[in-house]
Amino acid sequence: MKYRSLFTAIILLFGLLNLNAQNDYFFAEGARFDPKIPTPEKYLGYPIGSLHTRHDAIVGYMRELARLSDRATLDTIGETYEHRQLVVLTITSPENHRNLESIRKEHLKLTDPNQSIDDYSNMKSVVLLGYNVHGNEPSSSEAALLTAYYYVAGQSAEVRAAVKDAVLMVDPAFNPDGRDRHTTWANSYLGDPMVSDPIDVEHNEAWPRGRTNHYWYDLNRDWLPLAHVESQARIDFYHKWYPNVVTDFHEMGTNSTYFFEPTKPFGSENPVVPRDNYDGLNNLFAGYFHEALDEIGSLYFTKEQYDNSYPGYGSTYPDIHGALGLVFEQASSRGHVQDSPTGKVGFAFTIKNHVTSSLATVRASVGEREVLLKHMEKYFDSALEEGSRNPVKGWVFGDPADDGRNQAFIDLLLRHRIKTVALNDDIELNGKNYKAGKAFYVPNAQKQYRMVRTMFEQVTTFYDSIFYDASSWTAALTYNMPYAEWKGKQDLSGKELARTDLKGTYARVPKTNYAYLIEWNEYYAPKALNYLLEKGVYVNYGSKPFSIETNEGVKEYGYGTLMIPVSRQEMDADLVHAYVEEATEIAGIRAQSVKTGFSTSGVDLGSGSFTTVRKPKAIMLIGGNTNSAEAGEVWHLFDSKVGMPITKVDMNNAGRISWSDYNTLILVSGSYNSLGESTLDRIKLWVREGGTLITIKGATSWAIGAKWVNEKYAARSEQVTPDRMDYVTSRDFFGARSVGGSMYMTDIDISHPIGFGYTSRELPVYRNHTTLIQPSSSPTNTVVKYTENPLLSGYVNKANLKDIGGTASLIATGMGRGNVVMFVDNPNFRGMWYGTNRLLFNAVFFGNY
Numbered sequence: 001m002k003y004r005s006l007f008t009a010i011i012l013l014f015g016l017l018n019l020n021a022q023n024d025y026f027f028a029e030g031a032r033f034d035p036k037i038p039t040p041e042k043y044l045g046y047p048i049g050s051l052h053t054r055h056d057a058i059v060g061y062m063r064e065l066a067r068l069s070d071r072a073t074l075d076t077i078g079e080t081y082e083h084r085q086l087v088v089l090t091i092t093s094p095e096n097h098r099n100l101e102s103i104r105k106e107h108l109k110l111t112d113p114n115q116s117i118d119d120y121s122n123m124k125s126v127v128l129l130g131y132n133v134h135g136n137e138p139s140s141s142e143a144a145l146l147t148a149y150y151y152v153a154g155q156s157a158e159v160r161a162a163v164k165d166a167v168l169m170v171d172p173a174f175n176p177d178g179r180d181r182h183t184t185w186a187n188s189y190l191g192d193p194m195v196s197d198p199i200d201v202e203h204n205e206a207w208p209r210g211r212t213n214h215y216w217y218d219l220n221r222d223w224l225p226l227a228h229v230e231s232q233a234r235i236d237f238y239h240k241w242y243p244n245v246v247t248d249f250h251e252m253g254t255n256s257t258y259f260f261e262p263t264k265p266f267g268s269e270n271p272v273v274p275r276d277n278y279d280g281l282n283n284l285f286a287g288y289f290h291e292a293l294d295e296i297g298s299l300y301f302t303k304e305q306y307d308n309s310y311p312g313y314g315s316t317y318p319d320i321h322g323a324l325g326l327v328f329e330q331a332s333s334r335g336h337v338q339d340s341p342t343g344k345v346g347f348a349f350t351i352k353n354h355v356t357s358s359l360a361t362v363r364a365s366v367g368e369r370e371v372l373l374k375h376m377e378k379y380f381d382s383a384l385e386e387g388s389r390n391p392v393k394g395w396v397f398g399d400p401a402d403d404g405r406n407q408a409f410i411d412l413l414l415r416h417r418i419k420t421v422a423l424n425d426d427i428e429l430n431g432k433n434y435k436a437g438k439a440f441y442v443p444n445a446q447k448q449y450r451m452v453r454t455m456f457e458q459v460t461t462f463y464d465s466i467f468y469d470a471s472s473w474t475a476a477l478t479y480n481m482p483y484a485e486w487k488g489k490q491d492l493s494g495k496e497l498a499r500t501d502l503k504g505t506y507a508r509v510p511k512t513n514y515a516y517l518i519e520w521n522e523y524y525a526p527k528a529l530n531y532l533l534e535k536g537v538y539v540n541y542g543s544k545p546f547s548i549e550t551n552e553g554v555k556e557y558g559y560g561t562l563m564i565p566v567s568r569q570e571m572d573a574d575l576v577h578a579y580v581e582e583a584t585e586i587a588g589i590r591a592q593s594v595k596t597g598f599s600t601s602g603v604d605l606g607s608g609s610f611t612t613v614r615k616p617k618a619i620m621l622i623g624g625n626t627n628s629a630e631a632g633e634v635w636h637l638f639d640s641k642v643g644m645p646i647t648k649v650d651m652n653n654a655g656r657i658s659w660s661d662y663n664t665l666i667l668v669s670g671s672y673n674s675l676g677e678s679t680l681d682r683i684k685l686w687v688r689e690g691g692t693l694i695t696i697k698g699a700t701s702w703a704i705g706a707k708w709v710n711e712k713y714a715a716r717s718e719q720v721t722p723d724r725m726d727y728v729t730s731r732d733f734f735g736a737r738s739v740g741g742s743m744y745m746t747d748i749d750i751s752h753p754i755g756f757g758y759t760s761r762e763l764p765v766y767r768n769h770t771t772l773i774q775p776s777s778s779p780t781n782t783v784v785k786y787t788e789n790p791l792l793s794g795y796v797n798k799a800n801l802k803d804i805g806g807t808a809s810l811i812a813t814g815m816g817r818g819n820v821v822m823f824v825d826n827p828n829f830r831g832m833w834y835g836t837n838r839l840l841f842n843a844v845f846f847g848n849y
């Protein structure tokens with residue numbers, strides 16, 4: 001009965017007349033379909049729009065289409081953290097399917113500047129129809145089901161032409177874990193009759209909501225950082241095919257209408273993308289979209305909004321690969337039906353608009369096939385040509401002290417198919433020595449030239465001053481990678497690298513009865529340390545540099561070096577050796593063994609400068625109004641880079657925490673006053689008794705505002721506002737005063753335990769807020785401080801820049817027997833800040849310094 005009355009409601013809402021009328025509702029009149037292919041409704045057992053479809057059912061339907069039709073095949077390109085399959089349904093004519101590999105190879109000639117194409121007539125448009133990167137914008141995956149059905153089962157001349165001239169790839173859910181989180185929510189609270197009241201629980205998900213993936217990351221920011229398995233799989237598939245057109249379907253506020261590209265001219269465009277993309281292709285496609293939406297009477301807007309500049313968006317990355325990336329936004333029903341000022345917004349209606357745009361995308365991709373093919377060919381030809389003309393030949397980079405971070409950065413370059421070589425010879429540039437073995441080179445003269453610019457160029461001039469998101473994404477800075485332009489006559493020579501070359505530096509270490517040493521400047525040293533602590537090995541860290549004779553000869557060791565004395569363990573020397581081997585092998589780093597504690601310079605190994613590492617027992621508060629993205633970044637960092645569990649406790653349960661079981665508390669942005677006085681007093685006491693409190697961004701402001709610490713906000717210079725201005729200009733005027741995401745140089749005290757492992761005092765940081773904190777009145781507390789003129793890359797207005805210079809980026813201060821480590825800036829932004837991650841590692845492992 002429930003099914004029946006639900007469906008009745010759908011019919012009433014959308015004017016459907018009978019159960020078989022679904023095709024008529026979603027598709028143009030007269031569309032004919034192969035009766036042997038089940039509609040989504042027939043397969044699922046409910047009409048599309050009456051329920052949110054679970055991801056396994058989406059995959060099941062795609063599999064069924066591939067099983068029944070010779071137009072469709074299904075590929076599994078990867079899986080999510082929660083083991084949901086990432087699938088792509090390839091739809092094209094049976095004949096094309098038989099020649100798919102040769103079609104692909106022919107297509108890839110477009111991306112090869114050394115090959116030219118005389119005849120486009122047999123080539124196909126390759127269209128990647130991507131859906132549902134934000135899990136709680138669910139209309140898109142439902143539209144994917146109907147779109148797949150339309151091209152697999154459709155019998156019209158238009159469909160036959162489309163599958164002949166195009167290879168359609170339907171990726172029904174970019175973010176399956178987030179989708180199912182939201183799907184479960186929306187379906188669980190579905191009433192009968194349905195409740196359209198916006199305040200109803202069905203329309204208001206609980207923290208962390210379904211937008212993000214398993215680790216609460218926004219995957220529509222991850223096409224550049226590739227921090228996650230979903231994006232890594234997607235990029236591999238992307239570079240296998242280089243589609244001509246890529247869609248990215250979203251939802252926006254319930255009270256809005258519909259959005260398709262073009263986005264806001266100039267200000268929201270990416271600086272390395274050729275104008276032709278915006279002035280030519282976007283306008284050409286917009287004609288198809290408005291025609292299709294006009295036809296069904298849907299209101300829409302274009303040009304005013306939505307950012308297309310950050311390369312980590314699904315609609316921007318394709319623009320930097322000779323394709324047309326397209327973002328669509330539909331006013332959300334967020335739930336099955338919701339009230340808006342202009343009537344009820346029903347789920348089926350939102351789906352219909354995305355179906356209409358999907359079909360219009362294919363129509364345009366087929367109609368403009370030759371334009372798209374030529375655009376891609378010209379794109380890669382001109383990329384190589386511009387790169388070859390650049391007086392900067394390429395980029396030299398490499399950290400002399402951190403192979404792990406070097407390899408992680410090279411891995412990112414290679415995943416993006418950027419040609420990278422390992423240099424044969426040492427080279428000195430701008431006073432920095434790049435040593436062979438730890439020095440690499442990326443030539444500008446390559447077809448991925450525009451991605452090379454994305455990785456290395458520091459941009460400080462812009463068309464506009466309003467940024468929806470970041471205004472800087474210079475990857476080399478996020479990895480704190482020493483790098484320099486190479487302006488010689490010839491490219492530097494070396495061995496071209498492949499991802500299989502990246503294996504860490506682990507080597508067996510000979511057994512000793514004295515001690516082992518591990519350099520802390522290796523990015524993955526915390527992983528080895530955590531492993532040793534898990535196994536019950538005592539590990540010391542050194543707070544002064546020294547040199548000593550090792551199995552690798554006399555070696556210099558910096559601040560934070562790990563020293564594992566053999567005789568002081570509660571296990572025998574063989575077991576200590578085995579654990580050191582295992583720890584360094586899983587971390588991909590080296591240890592050295594020593595037979596003496598007598599240093600050739602600096603402190604000896606028995607010095608009071610060595611402190612035993614406290615095994616971290618870390619807890620993080622989540623839920624409530626805490627920032628789920630920051631919390632997810634912390635969780636993902638310790639899972640993926642350290643292998644250390646962090647207990648995550650909902651704010652509502654904070655009163656039940658047995659604080660003596662923990663020694664490290666991490667608070668991300670959020671207000672913690674709601675914890676209540678007794679819990680806050682308990683936490684304060686816990687810090688005073690020796691706990692380490694780590695506050696990130698907004699939590700730092702909270703700790704200062706609540707007077708837990710003695711630090712102060714820095715003064716802000718007055719920015720003149722006119723006495724009167726036109727209403728329409730005010731948003732732009734005040735928008736220019738925000739700090740939307742830019743990169744700055746700081747000075748770091750590398751002798752402070754929170755600064756251990758850094759070998760240079762220069763450290764780039766990310767700032768996307770206007771909070772200014774004064775350097776501490778205690779001279780050693782300001783571990784990281786902005787330089788006087790700190791801008792490295794991105795937009796900031798002059799007054800803000802002046803104010804930021806000289807303020808604190810990280811303060812560590814004592815509180816009783818404990819410490820408070822305050823991050824003014826987020827050290828883990830988007831999983832891309834390998835450079836500043838170490839500060840958090842230090843705070844967790846050495847926080848009781």
Ligand SMILES: [Zn+2]
Nearest residue numbers: 134137250251
């Ligand atoms: Zn979205």
